[in-house]
Amino acid sequence: MRIGELSKRTGVAVPTIKYYLREGMLPPGERTSPNQARYDESHVHRLRLVRALIDVGGLPVAKVRDLLATVDSPSDDIDKLLGTVQRAVIPPLPASGQAEMQAAAEEEVRALLDDLGWHCREDHPALTALAGVLVSAQALGHGTFLDTVRRYAVIAAQIGVADLDYIADKRGVDGMLESVVVGTVLGDTALIALRRLAQVNESTKRYPHRRAGTLTENQPEALTQAGPDDLA
Amino acid sequence: MRIGELSKRTGVAVPTIKYYLREGMLPPGERTSPNQARYDESHVHRLRLVRALIDVGGLPVAKVRDLLATVDSPSDDIDKLLGTVQRAVIPPLPASGQAEMQAAAEEEVRALLDDLGWHCREDHPALTALAGVLVSAQALGHGTFLDTVRRYAVIAAQIGVADLDYIADKRGVDGMLESVVVGTVLGDTALIALRRLAQVNESTKRYPHRRAGTLTENQPEALTQAGPDDLA
DNA sequence: AGATTATGGATAGTGGTGCTGTCTGCTTTC
DNA sequence: GAAAGCAGACAGCACCACTATCCATAATCT
Numbered sequence: 062m063r064i065g066e067l068s069k070r071t072g073v074a075v076p077t078i079k080y081y082l083r084e085g086m087l088p089p090g091e092r093t094s095p096n097q098a099r100y101d102e103s104h105v106h107r108l109r110l111v112r113a114l115i116d117v118g119g120l121p122v123a124k125v126r127d128l129l130a131t132v133d134s135p136s137d138d139i140d141k142l143l144g145t146v147q148r149a150v151i152p153p154l155p156a157s158g159q160a161e162m163q164a165a166a167e168e169e170v171r172a173l174l175d176d177l178g179w180h181c182r183e184d185h186p187a188l189t190a191l192a193g194v195l196v197s198a199q200a201l202g203h204g205t206f207l208d209t210v211r212r213y214a215v216i217a218a219q220i221g222v223a224d225l226d227y228i229a230d231k232r233g234v235d236g237m238l239e240s241v242v243v244g245t246v247l248g249d250t251a252l253i254a255l256r257r258l259a260q261v262n263e264s265t266k267r268y269p270h271r272r273a274g275t276l277t278e279n280q281p282e283a284l285t286q287a288g289p290d291d292l293a
Numbered sequence: 294m295r296i297g298e299l300s301k302r303t304g305v306a307v308p309t310i311k312y313y314l315r316e317g318m319l320p321p322g323e324r325t326s327p328n329q330a331r332y333d334e335s336h337v338h339r340l341r342l343v344r345a346l347i348d349v350g351g352l353p354v355a356k357v358r359d360l361l362a363t364v365d366s367p368s369d370d371i372d373k374l375l376g377t378v379q380r381a382v383i384p385p386l387p388a389s390g391q392a393e394m395q396a397a398a399e400e401e402v403r404a405l406l407d408d409l410g411w412h413c414r415e416d417h418p419a420l421t422a423l424a425g426v427l428v429s430a431q432a433l434g435h436g437t438f439l440d441t442v443r444r445y446a447v448i449a450a451q452i453g454v455a456d457l458d459y460i461a462d463k464r465g466v467d468g469m470l471e472s473v474v475v476g477t478v479l480g481d482t483a484l485i486a487l488r489r490l491a492q493v494n495e496s497t498k499r500y501p502h503r504r505a506g507t508l509t510e511n512q513p514e515a516l517t518q519a520g521p522d523d524l525a
Numbered sequence: 526a527g528a529t530t531a532t533g534g535a536t537a538g539t540g541g542t543g544c545t546g547t548c549t550g551c552t553t554t555c
Numbered sequence: 556g557a558a559a560g561c562a563g564a565c566a567g568c569a570c571c572a573c574t575a576t577c578c579a580t581a582a583t584c585t
């Protein structure tokens with residue numbers, strides 16, 4: 062197919078496709094003449110993947126480029142391949158400037174992982190990110206948030222099991238690699254959305270003084286009387 | 294204190310603080326003369342909150358502004374207050390163009406919520422977002438991802454309980470509102486980080502052919518032999 | 526008291542991101 | 556043969572989150 066059809070099939074504007082080609086996120090089409098090219102289903106799929114990572118996953122274009130470049134070179138070290146997926150989707154948090162706070166929090170996280178019997182590299186970006194959360198929470202007077210994080214950790218273990226199950230199903234290197242990408246990026250978005258819905262549900266369960274499913278008239282005093290309201 | 298000290302206390306550059314003042318994210322200081330102002334601890338706290346939402350939570354400045362503006366008007370409808378927090382942190386996904394696919398996926402999500410006995414508004418943004426994930430997954434040939442989402446949902450219920458527990462602890466409207474903001478935004482980041490660590494842990498547990506905690510030399514053939522590798 | 530430094534307010538500029546528009550010379554389709 | 560589509564190059568644009576500069580005034584140091 063030609064670029065126009067590729068555009069129609071995917072809903073991506075032609076100039077945008079050209080931009081992705083320039084950026085190397087989409088492999089060039091097969092040449093049919095010095096200035097004509099033909100595209101196939103693999104381009105449709107790749108383009109959908111790119112849009113999913115950008116729109117649904119919220120990744121910046123540059124991250125998508127790096128991610129796909131790494132995935133496209135399966136001759137490379139597999140650690141690097143899979144590690145890159147994780148690194149790409151954890152934006153390194155802009156150094157808080159509180160180096161000692163950060164270091165202390167990282168120690169706390171390592172202790173937490175020890176308690177759980179979890180093992181990972183000393184400098185995994187997720188560890189740094191989590192420590193950053195704790196530093197911020199502390200600075201905001203929410204030191205008790207650490208207890209919630211501990212509860213999260215137990216829950217997260219179940220997520221890890223579901224995630225690895227999903228990947229294990231897949232046959233072939235390419236399929237697995239794409240499952241890691243899709244599962245990680247779309248999974249993040251799905252989990253966050255489900256968290257919101259769970260909060261709404263839990264809230265209406267605890268504070269059923271207002272019907273679920275509707276917004277009612279103003280009752281600003283409800284908060285002080287009844288605690289948190291439904292989040293719907 | 295004056296703006297310079299506020300800057301030192303928080304690590305935010307003076308021009309940036311001025312910018313936040315202009316944008317109304319930080320209330321103006323108390324006037325001491327026509328062109329001098331004094332700031333206090335509340336400004337330090339607010340500034341830290343703003344930076345946490347931007348740096349740790351990854352929210353755009355405009356969202357933070359809206360979020361804080363709503364939180365700052367507690368005379369308003371409480372539904373709006375809490376709903377705004379959720380709406381602010383779920384970026385509305387850029388319409389996929391596949392209206393019918395999206396509608397079908399939303400039906401699927403509603404069915405899922407029904408199965409779980411969850412209740413929420415028909416048009417909650419998280420519902421739309423989750424449906425968007427399913428549409429993308431389907432388009433990428435990952436229709437089975439729905440099964441993983443079902444497993445996520447059960448797990449998310451536990452997160453909802455932890456979240457509401459965290460909020461319920463707080464005393465006073467302001468404290469609770471800030472807990473919702475902090476818990477939701479920092480909680481997202483914490484959960485995603487823990488998910489990564491759980492994936493690494495689960496991976497090393499299943500495929501222990503390489504020691505946890507280290508990157509070893511190239512073994513590109515490991516993948517085809519042994520399945521997914523450790524993600525560390 | 527005088528010099529230095531900091532401040533509030535206003536306006537303009539910067540660098541990055543993610544496209545979008547326009548042009549040219551070709552090719553395909555009608 | 557005319558109209559539409561295409562590849563490739565390049566310029567431009569809108570938005571975002573700051574950052575820099577300037578000025579007149581105020582605070583601080585000596």
